[in-house]
Amino acid sequence: MRFAVIGLAGVGAKHVSVVSNLENAELACVCDVVSNIADDFANKYKTNAYYSVEDMVEKEKLDGVIVATPPKSHYPITKICAEKGIHVFVEKPMASYVSDCQKMIDVCKENRVTLMVGHKKRFVPALVRLKELTEGELGEIKYMIHRYPHPWMSSKDWFWAEDDGGGPILENAVHAADILGFLMGDVDSVYAEGDSFFAENRKPQINCAVYTLRFKSGAIATVGAGMVSVPAFSFEDFFIATDNGVAEVSGHFDSVEKIRYAFRKDPNNAKEEVYSGVDAFVEEIKHFIECSRTGKEPIASGEAGKKAVAICRAVKKSAEIGEPVKVGN
Numbered sequence: 184m185r186f187a188v189i190g191l192a193g194v195g196a197k198h199v200s201v202v203s204n205l206e207n208a209e210l211a212c213v214c215d216v217v218s219n220i221a222d223d224f225a226n227k228y229k230t231n232a233y234y235s236v237e238d239m240v241e242k243e244k245l246d247g248v249i250v251a252t253p254p255k256s257h258y259p260i261t262k263i264c265a266e267k268g269i270h271v272f273v274e275k276p277m278a279s280y281v282s283d284c285q286k287m288i289d290v291c292k293e294n295r296v297t298l299m300v301g302h303k304k305r306f307v308p309a310l311v312r313l314k315e316l317t318e319g320e321l322g323e324i325k326y327m328i329h330r331y332p333h334p335w336m337s338s339k340d341w342f343w344a345e346d347d348g349g350g351p352i353l354e355n356a357v358h359a360a361d362i363l364g365f366l367m368g369d370v371d372s373v374y375a376e377g378d379s380f381f382a383e384n385r386k387p388q389i390n391c392a393v394y395t396l397r398f399k400s401g402a403i404a405t406v407g408a409g410m411v412s413v414p415a416f417s418f419e420d421f422f423i424a425t426d427n428g429v430a431e432v433s434g435h436f437d438s439v440e441k442i443r444y445a446f447r448k449d450p451n452n453a454k455e456e457v458y459s460g461v462d463a464f465v466e467e468i469k470h471f472i473e474c475s476r477t478g479k480e481p482i483a484s485g486e487a488g489k490k491a492v493a494i495c496r497a498v499k500k501s502a503e504i505g506e507p508v509k510v511g512n
């Protein structure tokens with residue numbers, strides 16, 4: 184597949200490296216509105232540089248793009264590419280607002296191209312194993328506590344802008360929203376308390392929140408998220424309970440490795456499994472290539488990306504009004 188990576192300064196650099204090392208992918212070109220960034224990558228990877236997506240899609244024959252720009256630009260870029268018949272992998276959050284997510288789903292459907300969202304946690308083996316266990320012998324999750332304390336502070340203005348990154352509760356905690364949806368299904372309502380602690384200069388944007396979620400299945404969960412931690416405490420964890428037992432998944436922030444679980448019928452015996460050495464960025468792009476080729480619905484679909492944005496927007500709304508909020512899609 185002939186790829187372009189759009190947006191290179193941050194996570195786009197990782198995608199460039201992934202694409203240029205995958206056997207069935209070719210880095211056809213790179214694109215960034217900042218010309219010297221695009222030129223530097225093009226020189227390093229011996230490929231073509233573009234400074235506008237419109238110009239790029241006119242001149243290059245592409246099969247897929249990876250969109251790694253700030254969220255406000257995800258819909259316009261997706262539209263340009265989809266209308267040229269190019270499959271779209273877009274970084275999380277899928278967009279700043281649910282309405283843009285829906286427009287992205289529609290334009291990709293109309294043009295029969297694959298749309299996948301960069302919810303890489305769906306490819307983290309310890310979490311995939313938890314899903315497998317809860318769909319099997321452990322049974323469905325009824326209760327979850329997820330600690331997701333981001334270990335550093337963002338200095339990017341777009342990250343904090345309400346109509347772009349939406350602050351840490353959208354921009355970062357969308358990972359938590361998505362993985363809870365992956366593991367527990369659709370959310371009915373949320374209740375949140377949030378504040379600007381540790382990022383007072385970004386007010387009125389909130390930096391952190393603690394919130395509870397009621398799922399349509401009746402299950403309940405609580406999440407603590409925001410830029411509240413430091414690199415020496417770069418961790419996250421999930422504790423879950425089911426009718427048949429309990430489990431804990433833990434490890435490094437954004438790349439948990441260990442799962443422990445025990446059954447109520449054998450309550451003093453915990454099993455432990457450790458999964459390491461898998462790069463979720465590589466796995467998600469391999470999956471995107473497979474879906475683009477076969478027309479299969481991606482594991483991290485546009486619908487899933489939209490639901491995750493809807494949860495984050497409901498959390499922010501609840502923190503603002505001090506009341507529970509129903510999650511609309």
Ligand SMILES: NC(=O)c1ccc[n+]([C@@H]2O[C@H](COP(=O)([O-])OP(=O)(O)OC[C@H]3O[C@@H](n4cnc5c(N)ncnc54)[C@H](O)[C@@H]3O)[C@@H](O)[C@H]2O)c1
Pocket residue numbers: 189190191192193194195214215216217220234235236251252253254256274275276301303339354
């Ligand atoms: N999956 C992950 O773990 C992960 C990690 C970091 C960031 N992200 C996501 O990736 C996206 C980008 O975040 P970042 O931290 O890399 O941002 P960044 O600000 O570091 O880099 C964005 C780049 O996009 C370029 N750009 C902006 N608008 C553009 C446009 N219209 N066309 C072409 N280039 C454009 C900028 O010049 C910049 O080089 C965000 O949605 C973010 O949430 C995902």
